[in-house]
Amino acid sequence: MSAELTGTLGIVVLLVLLLLRVPVAFAMFAVGFAGITILQNVSSAMALLASESFTLASSPELVIIPLFILMGNVASATGMSRQLYDAAYAIVGQIRGGLASATVIGCGGFAALSGSSVASALTMGKVSLAEMDRFDYDKRLSTGVVAAGGTLGILIPPSTGFVIYAILTEQSIGRLFLAGVLPGLLLLTSFVTAIAIICLLRPGAGPRGPSTTMSEKARAIAGALPILTVILLTIGGIYGGLFSPVEAAGVGAGAVILYGAVTRRLSFRILFQSARDSVVTTATVMLILIAAHMINPFLALSHIPTFVGEALLGLELSRLGTLAVILAVYLVLGCFLEGFAMLVLTLPIFFPVVLDLGIDPIWFGVLVVLTLEMGLISPPVGLNVFIVKSVAPSVPLGDIFRGVIPFWLAMLATLLMLIAFPQISLFLPDTMMN
């Protein structure tokens, strides 16, 4: 059996296992392990199992995950999230779907703090899902909003996705960061538009709240001051050079714990409970990440990415045609692979073609990162959807995937606009860095 055939078979088996609702991480472990054993040998598979587990569990970048989860949990337990949503409700509650829009804007704000979609979806999920529930928002809408809104984390700088793209393709990180700003805001706008349309078609999805007076609004905002202070402290600390984004997660967690202790809203028992819940959510997320890193070497050894790339070059399409096919390939691969792995496996094949055709590499980077983000919310392996599921265990996965559809369409619309108007991506880097 050829390596390519083994790889294809592996993907089919993975699909079947997933549809048979074998836990996602277990299915990826099993297929990755078996595939590496077939293509190499069992001792390699065992060695990778050991090294990937330990490497990811001790990664200095991923420390951000448990810490932001803890921050979100404690913010909920101390009522800080509640205060935040009371304020948002007082301001935009009378608009249908207003809280969902406020959440997306919150995701955009959090994106400026975190470079990762996973961290964004996790923290915003912890903070917002129960709150939208409280105001009778439809679960499909609320979970869809968080899963999709989290993807802003990688488009709005700082972004680990752009850093990896930049290093893989020798492009400027600064230019890419700037190039992501307007598309990020455009995506945010199209998410808000999607929410408005959903609430127009299904008014029950985001029910209208009572109108409030100016003094009620002011009182609600004053009530949200503690959490607003924490948010400003963390964002300000990063941009002011006091700490790194990873450390910001620890500072944020420490700040909400301190606030809870000082105001006596946080007993030791509740704090401990929040930490245990955080550890469980961390385990869910990290196991999927580790399992994804067993699939990567399997696919690399199967040479499937090279095979797909060479087949694509054989088609000899036009500039726009090639771009469309490449993005379509990313959309399909994105259904199965973790985004960064996909970049590493495919960019060496696609990028030289892109340069040959005279496609602007910065513009291409923005398109690729947005397409990868669509993969994060598309079935069957949609990491952000799993993240939201880990935060809202009672909501069936099918509902979350259904809830995500309008936002996936909004992303597609944004992608088409970015393709049609390269200036949206290139305006800021061209004016500010030349």
Next chain:
Amino acid sequence: MRAVRRAADGLIGLSATIGALGLFVETGVILIDVIGRAFGSPLFGSQDVITMTMVVVVFGGMALCDRVGGHIGVDIFEARYPDWLNRWIDIVSALLGAAIFAAIAWAVWESSKISQMLNLSTNLIGLPKAWFQWALAGFSALTALGLLLRAAELTATGRDVRKDDTRLTDSPA
């Protein structure tokens, strides 16, 4: 079976407690480091402590994560499958999970011998890597046992601990 379950739940709770304490250590070390650095004296070796403690945080919670049904599956077709199929899927998945965690425990244990041979430790304050590999292996072995017990319960009595009303997380360790 009940006594075994009680003992297992005790260990699972202890494992998660250690993970939770690790999370407090992470937070504390970062705060001390950040504040110290602002005054010109950061905590030496903070990153060593943070990354190694992370191993404990991540794997400490694995057993409890499975116990409370935290591992995510694609449940879109669950309602359309016959009961017997769902039951079999649950049992086989649990056994598969047990095999995976047993393999992780074994592989990391073997790898810890190499770490000792190569004298591997963290770069600033020299925390031996093998210690944390032992912890990872131990937590994984416990998770494997938990999955095995869940499979046994499902087979023998049909009880699915993940659907227990009294969530383990609601009781103190």
Next chain:
Amino acid sequence: EELSFANFTPPFHTINASVIEKLNADLSEATGGELTVRGYHGGELGAGPVEQYVRVLQGVADMGWGLPGYTSSQFGKTMIAEMPNAIPLDAPGYEALWAAYDEISGEFPGTVPLALWTSEPNIFIMKDHDIRTPADLEGLKIRVAGATAAEVASAMGATPVQMPINQVYNALQTGLIDGVITGASTLSDFKLDEVANSYTLGANLGRLVFWTVMTEAKYDSLTDEQRAALDSVSGMPLSQSAEEAWNATADAALEAARASGDNTVIDLSDAEIAAFAEAVAAVTDAYVAEVDGEAALAAMKGE
């Protein structure tokens, strides 16, 4: 037979042309196409640089490259080559390492070193701070990777901050750190040229060491002819190719930094260089004594 080469960096990195592709071309020519080398880039065979040695030792890949600095406790004597003033600035690092091979080979159990080389010399890469004397570093936050680098920074009065190299860009940009002591190739490899604006050259602040190794079991399984062919294309010539490629990357990056108008590039005078040498001398001496490396150091210096 195709030998796999694990590379944790992207395929565009200096290592690919200078070591992986070169080894592939030379080895397949020397064996009449019997042996070829295929690179697996960007961590395809496992993430990150830290586990590279173990990865090769366990046979996940037949070959791989890495930095002793990521697991410095394994490479006590090899790391002497990274210390300030251990190797003169203009002396090739690979010659020094191979000259000390008998002293350091015990630090590579289970593998066969195919290449040992060093980076271009470390320089000061700073943002908004010009460094002319050790006193200029007083209180500045300098990124370090390991314990000895931290001592070097402390010896000059700086505050060492530990962080992964891929976080340095953001940290320099926001002012979380004031600078980093490393080779000029990072200016292009990690885009540091976009955020740094002051470079100080000439002080001997050490350099980075690199290795390429092959699984011993795989090496032993080759036929005598194949092994002889591999021996002839690896070792000194491969190490030289790597080191020259690193130097070329660094030279190009420095040239670009000098050419760009908004940078300060400081070339220290001999007297200024001596001040830095004096400030860090005790660190090197203490380290060599700690790892019992007098003989290794003497061999590296050709004594």
